[in-house]
């Protein structure tokens with residue numbers, strides 16, 4: 010690589026801010042991009058992180074964002090209710106931006122493309138699991154991944170896809186393990202989980218995700234492939250919340266939002282409707298296999314959940330206090 014500039018799109022979001030933090034820790038030169046251009050984090054200014062305001066859903070914005078980059082980490086996303094309408098165009102623009110810079114593109118992907126049939130019989134999700142989602146967000150993710158890998162195969166741009174499950178962690182607000190429950194946990198009130206409490210689920214920890222995504226950015230062997238990013242062992246929502254209450258120093262008060270209440274709210278609230286569409290991810294065991302990543306780049310030690318949850322609770326407590 011002729012440059013050491015690493016560009017993070019969506020740098021004010023959960024994933025993007027963790028990736029900036031990881032890049033700073035590794036001593037890379039970083040540009041943090043969001044529409045507002047105000048992404049910030051601990052030590053970023055001292056580390057010389059450049060902030061850029063750019064709309065990466067346009068080719069002009071994406072090109073400006075990616076200019077001079079060695080690696081572009083794509084962790085920007087449109088509103089959850091607008092993926093089919095806006096995400097493919099954003100990805101096309103970002104691909105164009107990375108191509109024009111001659112940069113490698115690492116996409117922070119999720120697991121919506123596999124769909125409920127892939128989980129039959131408690132099967133773990135691997136990179137070879139057939140992509141059978143039929144809901145519109147899942148189909149959007151299938152098509153976006155196909156186009157990104159096609160761009161790589163055509164030799165237009167080097168691409169690596171890093172997939173992870175629902176995340177939690179410092180700055181991980183817009184997730185069910187974030188603002189949905191953490192304020193209640195910190196205050197010692199009842200945490201109401203929007204789904205079953207006793208089904209095993211892989212939860213990804215943002216700093217682990219960021220370490221793995223940066224590994225994909227740094228390693229040529231990652232190119233042209235899909236990778237499931239390492240996460241600690243699956244656990245139930247009840248166990249996750251128990252750990253959170255333990256860390257907060259409060260007795261656990263855990264409840265499930267009744268399925269009927271979710272169905273009723275979904276009639277009126279678009280975001281809840283979209284989340285309910287992929288409710289199978291909570292209702293069925295949802296377990297990710299990271300063996301391929303471990304074989305290629307491991308051993309990669311993930312942060313134990315008790316430690317990771319404690320760091321997450323501390324961040325939410327500080328935010329609430331300050």
Ligand SMILES: NC(=O)c1ccc[n+]([C@@H]2O[C@H](COP(=O)([O-])OP(=O)(O)OC[C@H]3O[C@@H](n4cnc5c(N)ncnc54)[C@H](OP(=O)(O)O)[C@@H]3O)[C@@H](O)[C@H]2O)c1
Pocket residue numbers: 018019020021022023024025042043044045046063064065066083084085086087117118119120172173174175176177183184
């Ligand atoms: N949430 C999860 O649990 C999870 C798990 C696995 C994978 N993922 C995937 O990881 C990726 C990132 O998700 P996230 O939850 O970390 O994102 P997020 O917290 O919602 O943050 C999105 C970021 O994108 C920026 N952004 C939005 N539109 C933009 C535009 N047109 N131009 C430039 N920046 C724009 C936002 O900043 P501004 O609003 O200031 O522009 C923000 O920095 C997504 O593909 C997501 O599906 C998420």
